[in-house]
Amino acid sequence: MNKAKRKVVIAGNWKMNFTPSEATAFINEVKPLVAGKNGCEVVFCAPYVTIAAAQAAAQGSNISIGAENVHFAEKGAYTGEVSAKMLTECGVKYVIIGHSERRQYFGETDATVNARTKAALEAGMTVILCLGEVKEQRLSGITREIVSMQTKLDLEGVTAEQMKNVIIAYEPVWAIGTGLTATPEQADETCGQIRDALAEIYGRDVAEATTIQYGGSMNEKNAAELLAKPNVDGGLIGGASLVAEKFKAIVDAAQ
Numbered sequence: 730m731n732k733a734k735r736k737v738v739i740a741g742n743w744k745m746n747f748t749p750s751e752a753t754a755f756i757n758e759v760k761p762l763v764a765g766k767n768g769c770e771v772v773f774c775a776p777y778v779t780i781a782a783a784q785a786a787a788q789g790s791n792i793s794i795g796a797e798n799v800h801f802a803e804k805g806a807y808t809g810e811v812s813a814k815m816l817t818e819c820g821v822k823y824v825i826i827g828h829s830e831r832r833q834y835f836g837e838t839d840a841t842v843n844a845r846t847k848a849a850l851e852a853g854m855t856v857i858l859c860l861g862e863v864k865e866q867r868l869s870g871i872t873r874e875i876v877s878m879q880t881k882l883d884l885e886g887v888t889a890e891q892m893k894n895v896i897i898a899y900e901p902v903w904a905i906g907t908g909l910t911a912t913p914e915q916a917d918e919t920c921g922q923i924r925d926a927l928a929e930i931y932g933r934d935v936a937e938a939t940t941i942q943y944g945g946s947m948n949e950k951n952a953a954e955l956l957a958k959p960n961v962d963g964g965l966i967g968g969a970s971l972v973a974e975k976f977k978a979i980v981d982a983a984q
């Protein structure tokens with residue numbers, strides 16, 4: 730399968746930004762800007778308490794609202810957590826799992842990322858699984874080893890059939906929120922290495938069918954070049970997903 734047949738997904742990660750009223754205003758602003766842009770799926774992943782307002786504003790549009798995390802247990806004594814069933818009952822289809830900020834600040838490991846991924850997939854959700862190397866790993870020349878290992882550990886026990894509902898977001902940690910962007914060549918090469926790791930686990934067909942996004946300071950200026958690369962099937966966007974005109978330009982670049 731070549732790139733043209735893979736699903737392209739442009740997803741915003743709002744992180745801890747936008748109250749419900751701010752989310753409503755933002756979706757109302759961005760909705761007409763991305764209307765009819767059918768060359769990609771458009772998703773905004775929102776803080777839990779903002780999801781309902783964002784969904785209401787997005788109703789009838791081509792925008793889907795996702796979550797930024799999900800717990801691995803079905804229910805129980807996990808104060809502060811939210812289950813996949815709770816999200817699906819709220820009509821949430823997409824969920825980001827394993828974002829580097831969760832790995833860095835909230836003790837997320839490949840084991841917990843794997844458990845969350847399986848729980849979300851079993852509930853029928855589509856997972857945006859984030860992985861990527863830190864700066865020292867890139868400088869040491871071990872990026873391929875790192876992303877291959879993360880791919881294998883994070884997807885342990887996930888079936889080839891379930892892979893239809895997995896999107897991988899390659900996010901070099903040194904490029905997230907820093908203004909530093911991987912070059913289009915670096916992004917393409919590493920997305921290709923992740924695809925190779927997928928081929929080792931699931932075979933080439935599944936690897937070639939899997940959407941692999943790039944994330945890390947993608948913006949209205951660099952999106953076209955990044956998205957033109959053969960292994961880059963979309964973007965996970967933080968900062969630029971909070972500015973309607975910037976996000977629109979990225980969606981335009983994906984058409």
Ligand code: PEP
Pocket residue numbers: 742900904905906907908944945946947965966967968969
């Ligand atoms: C992200 O949070 O996933 C991200 C890529 O952020 P930014 O675009 O701000 O680097």
